[in-house]
Amino acid sequence: MNPSRTTRLAKVLALTSSIALLAAGCSSGESKDAVRPASAENPVTLAVTTFGTQGLDPLYKKYEQENPGVTIEATNIDTGGNALTDWKTKQAAGAGLPDVQAVEEGWLGQVMTVSDSFTDLNEYGAGEISGDWVDWKVKQATDANGRTIGYGTDIGPMGLCFNSKLFKDAGLPSDRDKVAELFGGDDATWEDFFSVGEDYVKKSGKAFYDQSGFVWNAMVNQLDEGYYKTDGTLNIDSNTELRQRWDQLSAAASKGLSSGQTQWDWGKGQAFVDGSFAVMPCPGWMLGNVKGQVEGAGGDAKDGWDFADVFPGGPANWGGAFLTVPSTSKHPAEAAKLAQYLTSATSQATSFEEAGAFPSNLEAQKSKAVTGENELTKFFNGAPIGEILGHRAEGVKAQFKGAEDSVIQEQVFGPATIAIDQGTDGEAAWNSALSTLQELDIK
Known part of the structure; x- marks a missing residue:
């Protein structure tokens, strides 16, 4: 030195x-x-x-x-x-x-x-x-x-993981490019996402996504300002965009779109191979988790998981x-x-x-190594994962994360998303989250 x-x-x-x-x-x-x-x-x-x-x-x-x-x-x-x-x-x-x-x-x-x-x-x-x-x-x-x-x-640029076999069985497009179009392509919105979900539930009789927590996390991360404003002050109770998205999510849960899976468990991976749900928001790092869960439950690429170049509401990072x-x-x-x-x-x-x-x-x-073929692309039925993630990363903006951001996500809204998956009214779950926020004295 x-x-x-x-x-x-x-x-x-x-x-x-x-x-x-x-x-x-x-x-x-x-x-x-x-x-x-x-x-x-x-x-x-x-x-x-x-x-x-x-x-x-x-x-x-x-x-x-x-x-x-x-x-x-x-x-x-x-x-x-x-x-x-x-x-x-x-x-x-x-x-x-x-x-x-x-x-x-x-x-x-x-x-x-x-x-x-x-x-x-x-x-x-x-x-x-x-x-x-x-x-x-x-x-x-x-x-x-x-x-x-x-x-x-x-x-963590985000796309959508989906099960092509389940989509096909429900009479929906199963090709990844057509799936992207189904959700609205570059103009995809959360309204489109939940509308497709309602159609899937009606046709299949099964839940659409795995649980509300991951969907909520993606919805929050997509906002210009999430739980905090850029000046470091809390941005929850008066955040109309946040509340609007909560109402969308809770309405979807009340219609049976959520499978109510336990985060990071999925029945030791069984939910990925038994048809419990057909889609989930996936940042790049989640793809390895999906592959691991499927294989841990005895499955493989033949179970039909794929990756689409689309995300509701535009670019997002998780x-x-x-x-x-x-x-x-x-x-x-x-x-x-x-x-x-x-x-x-x-x-x-x-x-x-x-x-x-x-x-x-x-x-x-x-x-x-990123744009070419690898074990993940083989598992996701040849999806050009690196290219898709590169495209999904375009336009991503880093959201300001306050000191207690992760605490709010896990301890305030974590229980609230579980509650709506279990049938609690969205208004009641929101108010409960605000009460928890006060109890934790987060500022």
């Missing part, structure tokens, strides 16, 4: 040691061994915590092979919500955080309130490569002081993540190097092949 970087690193460590939140867990400085690059003579172990299906696993072993002396200890938490709980617990304790921490877009707002407790990746060249990612992804992870605390992994380096890391330079590697064009292309995690890296978006 050159002297100027060593000097900057010392300043960063001196600053972070004064932060009260992390006082118990910060070291007074780094040892010379930690500052020296990892090698066979100077081995370094890096702990990495991720969540869900991010497609990073194959990259760890490759990185170890290419970087003698580095050992990666990877922990993957099942869902983003559980990963948030894990991070908050360790952040509050000021101890136990990994060297590289994956952060979900939905709780990035909480992370940014303590951005000083993360390493400024500009100290390790982030500013020099910021053009590698879509610009709004970089802006999301840059705080008011210009500190960039995360490298972008995936983004999810995506960042790789950060908590200031408690004893090896920030090595951790930053690993985070940069895992979010490079080549690595993001690999993650897409593994899990459908659509790259935020611009070069990766155009790679053959």
Whole structure:
């Protein structure tokens, strides 16, 4: 490491040691061994915590092979919500955080309130490569002081997963291009979506989509301003667009369009193969989940799942993540190097092949690994997934996420969407959500 970087690193460590939140867990400085690059003579172990299906696993072993002396200890938490709980617990304790921490877009707002407790990746060249990612992804992870605390992994442009066999059995178009036209193509609206759903329920006698929670999440993320205004104030009770969409969703649930599945369970995947529902909103990362659920239930591509280049209401983004380096890391330079590697064009292309995690890296978006055939395209009956997601990403705008955005989604409207699926009146469920919001004293 050159002297100027060593000097900057010392300043960063001196600053972070004064932060009260992390006082118990910060070291007074780094040892010379930690500052020296990892090698066979100077081995370094890096702990990495991720969540869900991010497609990073194959990259760890490759990185170890290419970087003698580095050992990666990877922990993957099942869902983003559980990963948030894990991070908050360790952040509050000021101890136990990994060297590289994956952060979900939905709780990035909480992370940014303590951005000083993360390493400024500009100290390790982030500013020099910021053009590698879509610009709004970089802006999301840059705080008011210009500190960039995360490298972008995936983004979540949305299309519609649908079961071509179930559509055909109901007398609806089953070809993906015609399905896109059925929903309205580039002019698709939520009115179109629910209208097709009512027709499907009438013809098949079965539910249309898996559960209201995922549909609601997509509807909220699509708005210019969701649960928060861009100035950081709450935007729920007086948000007429939000309420209008809630009324649409609750009306659809009352007509039997929702299958009322348990989120992230689906009867251990059985609902994907037994005809319980025929369509669901799918960001790129969800495609790997669908494939895994079908195969876990003993199914395969023959079960008929496909992917259409259409989404009600236009472009929308759901999810995506960042790789950060908590200031408690004893090896920030090595951790930053690993985070940069895992979010490079080549690595993001690999993650897409593994899990459908659509790259935020611009070069990766155009790679053959993304636009060509892979295991996901084979599972989804030859759908050109990379091309579809690239098209769905056009026009996506990053919605401002407030500090408690994920809490509102899961603890306020999560129970409310379950309630309408179980028959509760939409008005009553909305009022219950507002009451919960007050009880949690979210501001």
